Amino acid sequence: MRSGPNAVAMSTTFPELFDRFSAALLPAETPDATILRFRSIARAIRLDSHGHAEFDPKAEQLAFVCVGSAKLVARASGGREQVVSFHFAGELACVPGGALHAYSIEALTPCELLAFPVGEFLDLARSEPAILSEVCDRVMVALHRASEKSVALGRKTAQERVCSFLVGMTERIGVRQGNGFAMRLPMSRRDIADALGLTNETISRQFAELRMSGIIETSGRSLVTVPDIGSLRDLGGYMQLPERNAA
Amino acid sequence: MRSGPNAVAMSTTFPELFDRFSAALLPAETPDATILRFRSIARAIRLDSHGHAEFDPKAEQLAFVCVGSAKLVARASGGREQVVSFHFAGELACVPGGALHAYSIEALTPCELLAFPVGEFLDLARSEPAILSEVCDRVMVALHRASEKSVALGRKTAQERVCSFLVGMTERIGVRQGNGFAMRLPMSRRDIADALGLTNETISRQFAELRMSGIIETSGRSLVTVPDIGSLRDLGGYMQLPERNAA
DNA sequence: CGGCGACTTGAGGGACGTCAAGGGGCGTGG
DNA sequence: CCACGCCCCTTGACGTCCCTCAAGTCGCCG
Missing domain, CATH: 1.10.10.10 (Winged helix-like DNA-binding domain superfamily/Winged helix DNA-binding domain)
Known part of the structure; x- marks a missing residue:
């Protein structure tokens, strides 16, 4: 992961950020050991307004928006940009990897995210079906929004x-x-x-x-x-x- | 679920259809009881070429393509149609429910599907993390395709x-x-x-x-x-x- | 082999893009 | 608190890519 020129240090501490993620996605009965493993693969990203975070284009990421709002942007040739989705605090964004376009997350307002490599995230989630189920639900919501958006863009x-x-x-x-x-x-x-x-x-x-x-x-x-x-x-x-x- | 005028009886038996689904999505170690529950909520849909299947617009569905190929279509006002995705044998299609557009699946070639109400499906899947994980993977692939498609449609x-x-x-x-x-x-x-x-x-x-x-x-x-x-x-x-x- | 429907090709029009200039919100500094 | 100035937003004129409408051809199935 690589942060843009507008990446900036902000107030919220990592434990506070992680708590927001944990409250939203990890069920109460999640074992402490599992929680600690999630903590160990989470990377905090703090972005000033209009700051952007680029990721390894080969590695897909899950980004949880702890604070603020952001857009998921895809870039095509000729500097063309497509905003794939907008995300607000409490939502989960899927940043594709190995794609034919270049994806990044850009802050609309000062914004704090937790990013997880999707492979390791799902490996951990497999030990807790409730987490996997919650992620699955959220990804399906994202897919439905994308489907509805296809109609708008196409027709x-x-x-x-x-x-x-x-x-x-x-x-x-x-x-x-x-x-x-x-x-x-x-x-x-x-x-x-x-x-x-x-x-x-x-x-x-x-x-x-x-x-x-x-x-x-x-x-x-x-x-x-x-x-x-x-x-x-x-x-x-x-x-x-x-x-x-x-x- | 309601099948269109071109829905037709075909050769493959229900057990054969279910075996294809099972081989693709249910891991080998899945208990027989769970497999039987999946069988009990699966509905076979057999479509002739250009046949279409409409679903309850309020109930989201997962449709596994056992044989043939199909398109997921969304309808907007004025008879406008948007093909959201194409699906081939072995793939899983998510048919949104409660959306502002009307969705249906239409056969490109003679086609056999298994449809599952998503709520009951995920309830069952929760008992087997490997299934949930596989579904999650497939939904994310669909989301990535949709994201790449947004770029094409938009820009x-x-x-x-x-x-x-x-x-x-x-x-x-x-x-x-x-x-x-x-x-x-x-x-x-x-x-x-x-x-x-x-x-x-x-x-x-x-x-x-x-x-x-x-x-x-x-x-x-x-x-x-x-x-x-x-x-x-x-x-x-x-x-x-x-x-x-x-x- | 015959006919239907999908595909092809052409001409003209319209919705949105491009280019350009002016106005105003909003943050900054005095 | 107010003035300044940047940059986003707004508005206008014109161009263009793709849609619409139309006619003709060809592939595919009976």
Whole structure:
């Protein structure tokens, strides 16, 4: 592992970081010996805002986000970047190894991670089925998000992609505000563009249109409020699910 | 689960199907009682070519492909289809549940599957860490493929997408032929288009260009030969990995 | 061998990218 | 606390790649 120029020393101690990981993924009955082995293969990564962590391209990693938020980025030829996923505190990111693109994790806000080589991690997890099960669940959630994202990237218009994105973010980090939701997006327009396969200009234009239609309101660069999540969902290009009425 | 109009009775018996699943995913030391429980939650699905299987949209499924090849399809509004992944015999497909798009599995060739409700499957797997570990590995492979695909859908030109696709297919189903590889693609141009976020016309045009440049040769509708996989990879828009020379 | 459907090829249009310039939020320093 | 300035965001004009629509050909199965 190699940290970028913005890697920086921060406040949280390693034991504190490990405790957050442990609380989220290791069941209470995990033997101390096993916990210690996990500790021994965990590497702390502390990133300032926009700091990045590169990994050995041949070795797949599991990265647990202890504090802050980050993006998993893939690089293609010609300096093109694709944001594969956004991750918030408490989530697990899978950084592929041996792939045809170069992956890295970049901090959206000051961010602290624990990185594990996936091979050793799974070897340890095998001794505790509950851990393996939890990891399996989380990886499947990531796979489902990736599948839903494929539909957006492959078949949706710019407006639908932006609306889908906002629906997803509202569900993940939105806080209730009256009848609607509000959220502070930690990522830039450019990050959103790189996640949706668009350009920052197109994101700006779509945001402007959504503002005009009253679908969203914005304040400053990062605060977005959604008065009616239903209207946003209607613009997301989703399949009309028959049980929508029943719900 | 609900099978489409092309679902059809075929030759392989349920025990034979289950044996293929068992050989691939259940370790030799699995207790008979556990194996029987897996049998009891497995549902056989036999599909004629182009037959499709719809599942309860709320219940996530794991589908093991015993025989043939299939595609996992997501549907968005307006009849738009996105092929999320292709699957060949011996592979495991995750069919999302509770999603905002409608998923189904459709046969590319006559195809036999075993479908498991994911909750019950993982409950059983928890008793055998080796099974959980194998499933976890396979899901992570699927996630990596999805991540690589995000880059293609989000940031690559039509030619790069087609070349990436052919590189991937060559690795999965190509057979050595002289210095190159040959393969019989079981999916139509339209299927490829739906997987790459393009149209069948664009696929045709890209195939034509690759034929002109001597990068590929085709014979009939489905046979493709790749004289030099390196040239194809060079056109895939991949990151130039530094260790490429070392390999 | 005949017909259907998938594939191919062409012409034209549209959604989003590219390039460019101006405005404003937000952090910094005085 | 306020002023400054960087950089992100916004907005406009134009270009382009791929989609759409259409017609014709060919492979594959009966």
